[in-house]
Amino acid sequence: MTDAPLMTPADVTAHFTRSNGNFTFARWGRPIVPVVFGVEEQTLEVVKGAVEAVVVLADHKMAETDPELGANLMVFFFRDWDELLEVPKLDELIPDLIATVARLKGAGASQYRAFRFDDQNAIQACFTFVCMTDAMAAQPAEAIALTQAVQAMLLWSDEIFATQSPLALLPDGQTILRPEIAALVKAAYDPMLPVAADDASHALRMFARLPNS
CATH class of the missing domain: 3.30.379 (Chitobiase; domain 2)
Structure with missing residues (x-):
């Protein structure tokens, strides 16, 4: 987790922005x-x-x-x-x-x-x-x-995994979550955050909880 690639606030926002343009987060x-x-x-x-x-x-x-x-x-x-x-x-x-x-x-x-x-x-x-x-x-x-x-x-964007899998393949053949996705899941469940949000400012609160952000 500590080596998770950095996401920008825009990256986090994109993971919960639906194809109709609305930001919708729920856990x-x-x-x-x-x-x-x-x-x-x-x-x-x-x-x-x-x-x-x-x-x-x-x-x-x-x-x-x-x-x-x-x-x-x-x-x-x-x-x-x-x-x-x-x-x-x-x-x-x-x-x-x-x-x-x-x-x-x-x-x-x-x-x-x-x-x-x-x-x-x-x-x-x-x-x-x-x-x-x-x-x-x-x-x-x-x-x-x-x-x-x-x-x-999570209620992810309906487009975010259409072109890139949430998984990564290790050299030994083991399948894992991509580190940035794992970090985002963990941040999304921070008990200090609300269970749902429809304002993109919520993405900034998640971003602040990512490793090395």
């Missing part, structure tokens, strides 16, 4: 309770391990159950977007599910996240969908799991 306001669908037991442990690693990095908490939803981080793996239309009661969790599936299929998307927020605008739940296309299936399970875990941890 989890409650312990995270993950559940994973569509994978074998071995992969299940990889995904939950990745979530736990990012939660520990943020100094946040996990729990056995969520009082409202039971599980609040639901991760679905599947081969075809149409499979989501067959999941019982999923349309109650994802508004306009049929239209959303059609849009994602048309865009050739491989992943999608839907967030739910509480009355403080903190993340209350995250529904993560990973379509195992040929390109996605070619990636190591550890890389997929860590990518999904970090993207569920």
